[in-house]
Amino acid sequence: MKLLQDSNRDLLLFYPSVDAISLKDALKLIKQRRSEANASSLSSDISHRNNSYSSTRRSTTEQKERTITLLFLDATWKYAQEMDKSCTQYDMYPSHMIRVKLDPIKDADGMFVVGGTNVATISQFQPGRFSIRTPPTPKHLSTTECIAWVVSIVEENRGIYDTLMRPLDLMVKCWFIRQEEGEK
Numbered sequence: 001m002k003l004l005q006d007s008n009r010d011l012l013l014f015y016p017s018v019d020a021i022s023l024k025d026a027l028k029l030i031k032q033r034r035s036e037a038n039a040s041s042l043s044s045d046i047s048h049r050n051n052s053y054s055s056t057r058r059s060t061t062e063q064k065e066r067t068i069t070l071l072f073l074d075a076t077w078k079y080a081q082e083m084d085k086s087c088t089q090y091d092m093y094p095s096h097m098i099r100v101k102l103d104p105i106k107d108a109d110g111m112f113v114v115g116g117t118n119v120a121t122i123s124q125f126q127p128g129r130f131s132i133r134t135p136p137t138p139k140h141l142s143t144t145e146c147i148a149w150v151v152s153i154v155e156e157n158r159g160i161y162d163t164l165m166r167p168l169d170l171m172v173k174c175w176f177i178r179q180e181e182g183e184k
Contacts, residue, residue: 005094010098012100026098077135142168
């Protein structure tokens with residue numbers, strides 16, 4: 001909780017809610033906040049220099065290298081919903097946290113779009129790969145699907161999604177094989 005409460009960290013909560021924004025918009029907001037913080041720091045540094053005070057200022061490079069903390073509620077849909085409700089009700093979420101939703105939809109060209117980003121340019125995105133359990137809607141994703149997608153976008157590395165999805169695909173395949181063997 002101490003890590004999450006650190007207002008010097010960028011914190012994204014991935015959970016579908018009415019006030020959640022797209023991943024694309026969340027990353028823009030982080031850039032905006034960092035830019036404002038850097039401008040404020042520069043202004044403060046100039047003010048201190050004019051008043052003969054010494055202070056250290058974070059460089060633009062340091063601002064860009066700040067860590068983005070990704071928070072996912074990992075549980076069944078019912079329990080994830082209860083966790084979010086409790087955290088919201090008891091005001092446990094930090095005020096600097098940004099709520100993010102990943103809403104896979106098809107664009108005009110029939111390509112899947114998640115969080116405002118065209119998936120085809122990043123990876124072979126296929127929603128609903130975790131077919132062992134039924135999500136509340138076809139647009140809902142498993143935690144693994146969310147993590148793989150988000151990390152590949154945040155890290156700007158299209159191979160991350162496919163690499164992280166391999167174990168999930170194998171687990172689902174093994175589950176179905178065991179189901180078939182059990183039916184024989």
